[in-house]
Amino acid sequence: MxxxxxxxxxxxxxxxxxxxxxxxxxxxxxxxxxxxxxxxxxxxxxxxHPGAVAVLALLDGKMLVVEQFRKPLEKAQVEIPAGKLDAGEEPIVAAMRELEEETGYKAKSIVLLQSFSTSPGFADEIIHLYFTDELAKGEVHLDEEEFLSCEAITLDQALAYVREGRICDAKTVMAVYAWRLYSLTGSF
CATH class of the missing domain: 2.20.25 (N-terminal domain of TfIIb)
Known part of the structure; x- marks a missing residue:
């Protein structure tokens, strides 16, 4: 501090x-x-807000994303896997849980890239953004009220989705540009 x-x-x-x-x-x-x-x-x-996690997960050089309807925006969005923290839950545990629940892949290892506030003018939500490119097949376990599809997209596709507005949430835009930096320099 x-x-x-x-x-x-x-x-x-x-x-x-x-x-x-x-x-x-x-x-x-x-x-x-x-x-x-x-x-x-x-x-x-x-x-x-209790806080949330998000995961930039690369599978064979492609980013795992989920598409789901977002009622506040009244449209479907393509986003990286994410979810809220449960009471007392460590962010790294939540990140691994959300990744598997939404994509069906488990992280063998995972690294914190950044923790950031989403809207500090009116909300206290902090999102913890993690990275992994070491994945193993797991099982999808969607919440009862959760409807989504998962796919793996290339960096060019992700950048096109940002331009088209299919990706417009801060955590996913940040993840796409972090991935671009990583692809150009080998580090975040």
């Missing part, structure tokens, strides 16, 4: 009160009243 815990950033917003608005299966919403650096108050709408 770059700042000491006792030191507050000069733009720090102290929480005065917090009001729960919604508690769902995956997210919760709260409205906080905060004291701004200039002494004024403001409200902040905050989405709480």
């Amino acid at each position: 770059s700042e000491k815990m006792s030191e507050k950033h000069r733009f720090y917003e102290e929480t005065i009160s917090s009001k729960p608005i919604f508690e769902g299966r995956i997210i919760s919403l709260q409205v906080d009243t905060v004291k701004l650096p200039n002494g004024e108050t403001a409200t902040r709408e905050i989405v709480r």
